[in-house]
Amino acid sequence: MGAVENKNIQISMAILLVLRMLQLFFYFNRLQMQDVLNLPQKEIYMILKRIQLMLFVLVMPLLAAKAQVKIDYELSFTEPQAHYVDVQMNIAGLSKSYVDVKMPVWAPGSYLVREFSKNVEGFTAKAGNKQLKAEKLKKNTWRIYNGTEKSVQINYNVYAFEVSVRTAFIDASHAFLSPTGIFMYPDNQLALGSTVKVIPFKGWNKVSTALEPVAGKQFTYTARNFDILFDSPIEVGNQDVFEFMAAGVKHEVAMYGGGKYDPARLKVDMAKIVEQATAIYGENPNQHYTFIVHNFARGGGGLEHLNSTVLGASRDGYATEEGYKDFLSLVAHEYHHLWNVKRLRPVALGPFDYENENYTTNLWIAEGFTAYYENKFMLRGGFESPEEFAGKLLFAVSGVINTPGAKVQSAAEASFDAWIKYYRPNENSNNTSVSYYSKGEVVGLLLDLEISQATKGAKSLDDVMKAMYLQCKSTGKGYTDAEFKAMAEKISGISLSDFWIKYVNGVYPIEYAKYFDYAGINVKDGNAGTNIPYLGIALRGPEGHLSITAVSRNSAAWVDGLNVGDEVISIGGEPVIDKLPELQGKKVGDVVVVKIKRDAIDQEIKVTLKANPNVSLVPSMDASISAEQRQVLKKWMGI
Numbered sequence: 001m002g003a004v005e006n007k008n009i010q011i012s013m014a015i016l017l018v019l020r021m022l023q024l025f026f027y028f029n030r031l032q033m034q035d036v037l038n039l040p041q042k043e044i045y046m047i048l049k050r051i052q053l054m055l056f057v058l059v060m061p062l063l064a065a066k067a068q069v070k071i072d073y074e075l076s077f078t079e080p081q082a083h084y085v086d087v088q089m090n091i092a093g094l095s096k097s098y099v100d101v102k103m104p105v106w107a108p109g110s111y112l113v114r115e116f117s118k119n120v121e122g123f124t125a126k127a128g129n130k131q132l133k134a135e136k137l138k139k140n141t142w143r144i145y146n147g148t149e150k151s152v153q154i155n156y157n158v159y160a161f162e163v164s165v166r167t168a169f170i171d172a173s174h175a176f177l178s179p180t181g182i183f184m185y186p187d188n189q190l191a192l193g194s195t196v197k198v199i200p201f202k203g204w205n206k207v208s209t210a211l212e213p214v215a216g217k218q219f220t221y222t223a224r225n226f227d228i229l230f231d232s233p234i235e236v237g238n239q240d241v242f243e244f245m246a247a248g249v250k251h252e253v254a255m256y257g258g259g260k261y262d263p264a265r266l267k268v269d270m271a272k273i274v275e276q277a278t279a280i281y282g283e284n285p286n287q288h289y290t291f292i293v294h295n296f297a298r299g300g301g302g303l304e305h306l307n308s309t310v311l312g313a314s315r316d317g318y319a320t321e322e323g324y325k326d327f328l329s330l331v332a333h334e335y336h337h338l339w340n341v342k343r344l345r346p347v348a349l350g351p352f353d354y355e356n357e358n359y360t361t362n363l364w365i366a367e368g369f370t371a372y373y374e375n376k377f378m379l380r381g382g383f384e385s386p387e388e389f390a391g392k393l394l395f396a397v398s399g400v401i402n403t404p405g406a407k408v409q410s411a412a413e414a415s416f417d418a419w420i421k422y423y424r425p426n427e428n429s430n431n432t433s434v435s436y437y438s439k440g441e442v443v444g445l446l447l448d449l450e451i452s453q454a455t456k457g458a459k460s461l462d463d464v465m466k467a468m469y470l471q472c473k474s475t476g477k478g479y480t481d482a483e484f485k486a487m488a489e490k491i492s493g494i495s496l497s498d499f500w501i502k503y504v505n506g507v508y509p510i511e512y513a514k515y516f517d518y519a520g521i522n523v524k525d526g527n528a529g530t531n532i533p534y535l536g537i538a539l540r541g542p543e544g545h546l547s548i549t550a551v552s553r554n555s556a557a558w559v560d561g562l563n564v565g566d567e568v569i570s571i572g573g574e575p576v577i578d579k580l581p582e583l584q585g586k587k588v589g590d591v592v593v594v595k596i597k598r599d600a601i602d603q604e605i606k607v608t609l610k611a612n613p614n615v616s617l618v619p620s621m622d623a624s625i626s627a628e629q630r631q632v633l634k635k636w637m638g639i
């Protein structure tokens with residue numbers, strides 16, 4: 001069914017609704033209507049009734065036709081060692097002579113057009129044994145001419161060999177099926193449900209997914225609509241699976257790749273994270289939840305889904321205290337997303353447009369606040385001390401202050417341009433942009449303290465998050481920036497216009513000392529007054545051939561013209577072999593000669609050293625903490 005027909009149905013349904021309301025209105029207001037229209041009430045009522053009946057006759061067949069369209073998929077693996085999955089898509093109940101199918105161009109949660117259709121090959125369509133004509137209309141769209149046939153069978157293969165949490169990967173040992181890169185959908189039919197049958201490769205015996213299993217049918221699942229299908233990755237292979245209960249929800253952990261983890265310990269600690277996150281929102285909206293964990297020699301990253309997540313981890317990481325806590329932080333981050341971004345979501349992020357960029361200015365909330373809450377959950381779960389908590393947050397604050405791009409790009413702009421900046425960094429990114437993760441984490445920290453300070457420790461950012469979650473749940477819609485601000489103002493009881501101007505839409509210097517003081521914590525810059533000479537370049541490359549990879553805005557290198565790509569031979573007479581020389585004996589204002597090779601030509605560039613502008617923030621408890629500060633501290637850290 002095409003867009004026009006869908007629109008017609010929607011318009012007709014709206015007219016029916018209006019007619020029904022008018023009928024009821026006339027029915028209960030007979031006298032007034034007679035006065036106004038000077039017509040007998042009964043006549044109007046009958047006319048409306050007739051129009052309504054006619055519309056029903058016209059619309060119902062369309063609705064019935066729509067309801068009959070049925071989609072199912074079968075996934076099998078003929079050549080997993082060569083990284084292919086064989087996809088069969090069956091569409092039944094077609095009412096037109098052609099059908100368009102599309103593949104998403106991006107995966108929600110990862111804001112980059114990835115062109116998943118680039119991995120598709122061997123597209124064919126048939127009806128029974130009859131081959132059907134099919135042609136490609138766009139980069140991600142195929143048209144199948146089914147004529148009078150009501151059902152079509154589409155077959156295609158997908159090449160999957162990119163290791164990441166948002167792209168599919170298949171080899172002889174397993175298949176990770178990231179759904180936006182595997183499943184096509186019929187144009188304009190995202191509301192349709194579908195069935196997915198997985199036929200594991202010989203020797204594989206498990207399927208892990210958050211999709212609903214079909215009773216009595218092995219490895220067969222249903223999705224109520226395409227938003228759910230596209231939000232439910234599938235792991236197929238021989239993964240190790242363990243389960244735990246937390247917040248009344250069954251959680252399954254599917255571990256691919258082995259690793260030095262202790263399931264018993266993980267069950268206890270992951271449950272603590274789940275409980276801490278659920279405590280903020282007062283409810284856990286899932287019946288079950290699936291963690292798909294990919295353990296590699298060196299792995300990382302995560303991608304959130306509606307009731308599952310995919311995590312990258314390092315096999316040996318679990319064995320060290322630091323690595324173990326890093327993993328728990330990742331669990332905390334991705335798990336929190338089941339509320340923040342999946343349900344408590346910016347208005348632009350769902351229902352999704354799978355063919356284009358979906359723009360929002362609120363990733364600083366969706367990602368930044370999630371990064372901030374990672375720290376809160378680690379503190380509240382007892383995995384980190386209040387000192388470690390403060391230290392991590394100040395590390396984030398320092399990171400933003402030390403990013404020249406934070407003076408150029410606001411949190412809202414960073415969110416909007418994620419598609420072309422954050423996900424497409426270049427050598428100048430640090431000078432021109434700020435991460436909405438880091439800046440958002442800092443904004444979350446400041447807003448949390450602002451709310452606690454304003455309410456004398458009675459409220460916090462937790463209350464805003466819960467209220468906004470409930471609001472999104474009741475309206476069924478995502479929030480606008482204005483709605484989020486309004487809720488934060490309602491809960492804090494103060495105007496946050498100045499806060500929004502400074503930290504959300506502006507690039508105002510972060511008033512870290514003021515905010516930490518709310519909780520009785522002194523913050524000093526350990527670098528203050530040091531006046532350390534600094535070039536402002538980063539180097540990388542094979543030993544003896546290091547080249548500049550970044551030049552920091554307004555640094556000595558920036559001012560005097562060192563370029564990214566220059567191979568650095570020596571600085572101030574000191575040869576550059578494997579790292580940047582210490583500039584020992586040099587001071588701010590000294591001129592050093594930097595010998596470089598640019599485009600294979602030797603050059604000497606005189607550089608006047610400037611002071612290192614970076615801060616290094618160090619916290620200490622205020623010895624004379626007041627009762628008001630104590631209230632904020634208690635609300636914030638629980639101490």
Ligand SMILES: [Zn+2]
Pocket residue numbers: 304333334337366367370
């Ligand atoms: Zn995230």
